[in-house]
Amino acid sequence: MRGVRLQLSQVRRSFGKLDVLADISLSVRAGEFVSILGPSGAGKSTIFKLLTGGLQADGGDIRFDGKPLADQTRPFAFMPQRDALMPWRRIVDNTTLGLEVQGMAREAARKRVAPLFAEFGLDGFEQHYPAQLSGGMRQRAALLRTVVQNRAMLLLDEPFGALDALTRSGMQRWLEGMWEHHSWTALLITHDVREAVFLSDRIYVLTERPARVLREIIVPLPRPRRDLASPQASAIEADILETLLNPQLDQRT
Known part of the structure; x- marks a missing residue:
């Protein structure tokens, strides 16, 4: 079994009198793709803020490779909801931004990122500005900026x-292929049940706020995943939707 990289144990977080996270426990193993699903406002993004250092937990334990996360340089590359590309920087300069922020010289950063443009479907677009790219290409550029770190x-x-919807479906297929090829370890927040089923090895379903892990769902579908209309995929999707819509009926944790 692959070793656990990230482990959250009974993590809690409140904002004043508002309890957001209540005893969140989850894990991500090396090379695994894990998703977090839950109602809007359940605290999914709060979990990421705890991981990236934007917030501190009120209680519980967060470890990476068995060591307290607070004692380490943050080991995560973070990709937000929006591509957050700087409109005045060319694509090559957007993709090197994270490296430059870390102190790498501009030319060294360009050398590192250059071989990846073709792999990310951006070959020939290095000197373009974000406004000149499609939404899918912008997202690939944002992911390149993330993983090159x-x-x-x-x-x-x-x-x-x-x-x-069409671009999103294509990007999901592309991301799955890239994840497999590079053996990335990934944690995804999504509201899209089908996306979670398509991409994930395991899915954590959260309750409404204050969030707890209601269920952990293993996705045993073969890879690469091309047929989400299969009876097995449809059954997993329906099961998750039923849990989200009627959490009080589901006693599994």
């Missing part, structure tokens, strides 16, 4: 939520 784990916060 060579961090131990990807945090993906609804990266395709702003795309139209």
Whole structure:
């Protein structure tokens, strides 16, 4: 069994009198793709803020590779909901931004990112500005900016939520292929049940606020995943939807 990289144990967080997270426990193993699903406002993004250092937990334990996360340099590369590309920077300069912020010289950063443009479907667009790219290409550029930092784990916060349905479907297939090829370790926040089933090895379903893990669902579908209309995929999707719509009927944790 692959070793656990990220482990959250009974993590709690409140904002004044508002309890947001209540005893959240979950894990992500090396090379695994895990998703978090839950109602709007359930605290999914709060979990990412705890991981990236934007917030501190009120209680519980967060570990990476068995060591307290607070004692380490943050091992995550974070991709937000929007591509957050700077409109005045060319694509090549947007994709190197994370490396430059870390202190890498501009030319060294360009050398590192250059071989990846073709793989990310951006070959020939290095000198374009974000406004000249399609939504899907902008998201690929944002993901390239994220992964080129060579961090131990990807945090993906609804990266395709702003795309139209057809583009989103294509990006999901592309991401699955890239994840398999590079053996990334990834944690995804999404509201899209089908997206979670398509991409994930395991899915954590959260309750409404204050959020707890209601269920952990293993997705045993073979990869690469091409047929989400299969009876098995449809059954998993229907099961998750039933849990989200009627959580009081589900006693599994």
